[in-house]
Amino acid sequence: SKKLAASVLDGLRAVRTALREAESELGAIDAVAGDGDHGRGMVRGIDAAVAAAEAAWRAGAGAGDVLAAAGDEWAARAGGTSGVLWGAGLRAAGEAIGTQAGTIDARAAVDAFAGRITALGGAQPGDKTLVDALVPFQQRLRTGTWAQAARAAEEAARATAGLVPRKGRARPLAERSVGTPDPGAVSLALVARTVSEHLEE
Ligand code: ADP
Ligand code: MG
Ligand code: MG
Numbered sequence: 001s002k003k004l005a006a007s008v009l010d011g012l013r014a015v016r017t018a019l020r021e022a023e024s025e026l027g028a029i030d031a032v033a034g035d036g037d038h039g040r041g042m043v044r045g046i047d048a049a050v051a052a053a054e055a056a057w058r059a060g061a062g063a064g065d066v067l068a069a070a071g072d073e074w075a076a077r078a079g080g081t082s083g084v085l086w087g088a089g090l091r092a093a094g095e096a097i098g099t100q101a102g103t104i105d106a107r108a109a110v111d112a113f114a115g116r117i118t119a120l121g122g123a124q125p126g127d128k129t130l131v132d133a134l135v136p137f138q139q140r141l142r143t144g145t146w147a148q149a150a151r152a153a154e155e156a157a158r159a160t161a162g163l164v165p166r167k168g169r170a171r172p173l174a175e176r177s178v179g180t181p182d183p184g185a186v187s188l189a190l191v192a193r194t195v196s197e198h199l200e201e
Helices: 002-033 038-058 063-078 080-097 106-121 131-143 146-162 171-177 183-200
Strands: none
Touching: 002 038, 002 063, 002 171, 002 183, 038 063, 038 080, 038 183, 063 080, 080 106, 080 183, 106 131, 131 146, 131 183, 146 183
16 A cells, blocks of 8 residues: 555665664674675665665555565665675565555564575575674564564674674685674664664554
8 A cells, every 4th residue: 555655665665774883883793804895785785675665655566576676776876785686685575565554563574584685695694794683683572573683683693703603705704793783783773773662563
């Protein structure tokens, strides 16, 4: 419905605000063992995603199509590993929402998001990637509220500081990363919390 599509668009705008605020911090975390571009990449991705979502919404698209369009532009514009994964994940979530009327099945959307990201990236929990925040989030959401799931993601993201990276650009400097959380896990938890606050409004 038009109302659900507007809510998805507003949620994306809230995420844009949060990621813009976190840009330099995410870049600094990524610079410890990666290439320092994670904040920039996430902001480029969400900026493009919001623009695409606005265009789709104006054209009369429903919630699922708005989110899928946002994902496509995120993947096309963000650059970096996280951009490809976030874009594909959002498209999958949008496809799962599809043309549902009434309310969005958030669990089905999150399952689709997580399924696409793990299929594409091949990371397992413990590899020190965003999957380390995503899987606890997804599992907590099965029985808990979105707010509880977001808290689980934040705790899990903090706990990645103790891990040695086994995937992505941080791998060659793996030991240097110990003591710092994974940037992708931190940004995923931030998005989860922002969406949780948006849903409470
Ligand atoms: P890049 O590493 O290409 O510069 P970013 O800095 O934007 O891209 O994103 C880095 C983040 O991407 C990492 O912190 C990690 O969370 C995530 N990542 C890297 N490889 C994978 C993967 N195979 N599966 C899931 N997430 C990954
Ligand atoms: Mg990077
Ligand atoms: Mg990079």
